[in-house]
Amino acid sequence: MEYRLAHKDFITLADFSRDDLLAILREAERIRRAEASLTTVDILHMYDEARALVAAGKRYESVLNRRAVALLFSLPSTRTRAAVEWAIVRSGGHPLYFTRATTQVSRGESIEDTVKSLEPYSAALVLRTDSHEVLTRAAAAVKIPVINALSDLEHPVEVLAEFLTLSRVIANRPNSPGNDSAAEISLDFESEISFDCFTKVKCAYIGDGNNNIAKSFAYGAAKLGIDFTIAAPNDYQCPVELREQLSKTTVKFTDDPQKAILNAHAIFSDTYISMGQEAEREKREKAFQSYQVNEALVKNADPNYAYFHCLPAYRGKEVTAAIIDGNHSHVFAIAESRLLVYRALFSLLTQNLT
Incomplete structure (x- = not known):
């Protein structure tokens, strides 16, 4: 203990x-x-x-x-x-x-x-x-x-829950970073997991970089040594002081979602209209038009990428139904990890x- x-x-x-x-x-x-x-x-x-x-x-x-x-x-x-x-x-x-x-x-x-x-x-x-x-x-x-x-x-507990789920996905998936298994394994929560995968996996967060979960992702990834890129519009990126604080870590920041998602093993996103921001809906929807996680964007990710979202999700906004309801999605597995x-x-x- x-x-x-x-x-x-x-x-x-x-x-x-x-x-x-x-x-x-x-x-x-x-x-x-x-x-x-x-x-x-x-x-x-x-x-x-x-x-x-x-x-x-x-x-x-x-x-x-x-x-x-x-x-x-x-x-x-x-x-x-x-x-x-x-x-x-x-x-x-x-x-x-x-x-x-x-x-x-x-x-x-x-x-x-x-x-x-x-x-x-x-x-x-x-x-x-x-x-x-x-x-x-x-x-x-x-x-x-x-x-x-x-x-x-x-939103620190949520981030640890999503990272725990990520480690579970890797433990159950062949040819993933940190997993040399050759056999197909389903996500059944039975396999023993290793957290060594965190230093071998490439992750991308697409969306509002200035919200609570993005900041917790930045801190958590930096502490755990995860290669983690946050892609957000410049006006909605993590605060300058946080970026400077993490400048020598494994966390990177960009306004280019294509660059962030290139060869990513895991993709994270969240609503870009958080609680209390409903009055900004029109402005935010315009700013985040090119930050939707969709079929075109994920073509640049690793073929076996895993998708995560803390929910609630708004299909057709930050993510398409094909992605969040597809085979690469593990959004509901996070419940057990939480x-x-x-x-x-x-x-x-x-x-x-x-």
Whole structure:
């Protein structure tokens, strides 16, 4: 177990080393392999055994040990909420879900008072917010770990989930970087994976370079040593200070999607109209016309390329239906990885919390 990560906040990938991020991914993989052969009936038996131990006055050991994890979500969520809540339950805890409207924050209470009030009940806090400042203020106010489930600046868990899925795709695909297998293997989540593939794979992100997931991709790829190119219009590229910070890493920036996607083993994209940007729709649609991931663009990628999108996706906008619904797409496989990364974070960050 990686005790150096205990009690740390998970707000930005910039705060973590390559070894730290690999430790999280390896813990996610350890959890997956430990439960790979379990059926739904097996899992239900585990819950029955846990309840029996508690009823008998005996201690049942689990990651969260029946502690709560508070979720403060001020933005809509489908996939993240489902992954976080199920990860908490599978880790032996109980989710406490709040929206802005269901807390006193909606009436002017400070985020500091809110999280301090929840701290005695919680092993960790998971925040989804349109203000990164709220995350940092919450983290400064409490001693338990604070996890970023999306902010206006970053989306770090999603990026680790997509990189975990990428490693799974490579492990299951012959003739991929880091995989010398000659046999055809389906994406069945059974093969053991190695994260050595990260230094052998070429990736491209096509779309808004100034949104939260692009910034997290940049930090994550730089830390993990992934050859990663972000293609975006000049007016929508990652901030200059971030580009300068990563200028000596494996991350590159361009306004040419054809150049970015050349021989790419993996292609990532996202909507270019994020939450809160609906008023800019017409302007953005015009700016991103040549940044659609479509059949013509992917002809320049590796023939066995894999496509990823964090969803929600808008077919006919940032990606065509033929790509996102085609054989190269792995967008729904990310759901399993998202669950595993959250479970890994609870396992590593909440160690030795009383």
